[in-house]
Amino acid sequence: MVEGVRLTQYAHGGGCACKIPPGELESVVAGLVGGDTARAGGELLVGLDDGDDAAVVLIAAGTAIVATADFFTPVVDDAYDWGRIAAANALSDVYAMGGTPVVAVNLLGWPRDVLPMELAGEVLRGGLDVAREAGCHMAGGHSVDDPEPKYGMAVTGVADPARLMRNDAGRVGVPLTLTKPLGVGVLNSRHKATGEVFPQAVAAMTALNREAARSALEHGAVCATDVTGFGLLGHLHKLARASGVTARVEASAVPYLEGARQALSEGYVSGGTRRNLDWVRPHLDHGAVPEDELLLLADAQTSGGLLVAGEVPGHPVIGELLPPRDGVTVVVR
Structure with missing residues (x-):
């Protein structure tokens, strides 16, 4: 540099x-x-x-x-x-x-x-x-x-x-797998504001999704998308809408990079993340899940992981696809 x-x-x-x-x-x-x-x-x-x-x-x-x-x-x-x-x-x-x-x-x-x-x-x-x-x-x-x-x-x-893995091929009863942790958005916002460097975020963003994609295909996946600027909730909304299903996310099962929650608590949230949540909110059933958790789930990712309808060994299952509900594409619990 x-x-x-x-x-x-x-x-x-x-x-x-x-x-x-x-x-x-x-x-x-x-x-x-x-x-x-x-x-x-x-x-x-x-x-x-x-x-x-x-x-x-x-x-x-x-x-x-x-x-x-x-x-x-x-x-x-x-x-x-x-x-x-x-x-x-x-x-x-x-x-x-x-x-x-x-x-x-x-x-x-x-x-x-x-x-x-x-x-x-x-x-x-x-x-x-x-x-x-x-x-x-x-x-x-x-x-x-x-x-x-x-x-x-x-x-x-x-x-x-x-x-092919398409975002319109999701089917009811299939689990949802996420292949990279979330949180690069809030860490990048903190980096921009303070100059602090977060090697864990750089490592996540530079990691190729090649092996995760190969594994997903080997295990029969036909539906996937990558998680980037629209956040997990935004990309999941698009997948569920295209597939004619409702997606359920277990908030406690979603992995985050070290330091992401602290960056959120200190206010390093991008305008893109807030716009993501505003866009998805009319189609969201989040029960008692707090606003801060929703912001992390909507965090605008850069070079994020794959969101796969199916199990990918070595990566966490964070939810599943459910029958369609009127007006609701994503349920967070």
Whole structure:
């Protein structure tokens, strides 16, 4: 890191917490579903309809292409770590669909008159190292002069169309498994405000979801999503809505990173987290679960784990899918 430069201070928000709020986003893309695609190549298997993690196109018998793009503002001050986190986050969308990343291209916005290009090089180096760890080619990309630093990747992968994991394939009676602990949102908010470094959060965000996805597929999972900017409650709401079920979460079974509860108690809650909870609340039955617990469950994650409808050995079961209830998609107890 260039001495004295704190990347998080050059961004209005950090990581996936800077996403456009889910309610606003859904209204914007509502008119983009459907239309005449008769001349398009292949068959679109997964598109915009249910807001899944990536697009999937069948191009030949037994072969589907998985395509996604993801980028965001700095979530940590260290440029190399930010690049690693952003890369792991972008690759995760392919893993969440049951795919294998094949090639990625960089997406970089950089305030070239404000921040040294040396730092941009460190960001790109971090992304390259994680792509190499994933066995994914890195091949160029695109950059623009931007008042606010942004980095991510467009990733293309392959998948077996008969073994996809989709967010609309959840079925009643199936358990819910979470493959990474929550809490990076509040820890990142504290980091941005104070400069404190939380290695446990960096380790979680840079960990690939590759092995968790492989294990989920091996154990028959057909429904999953990754937990990122909309928080556990937001992504679970989308999964339950798309699948026509209600999801139950046992709050006491959800794992958290060390320090997350303390960061929450000291008020390090992002605006994105509060917007997540506001969006889900009309569809939420939380009984006597306190507001602070709900905020942690809605905490805007960056490069979070997989939320799998099914058991994944070595990871905690945090709830199950139940029959649908009018107006309720998520029950927290």
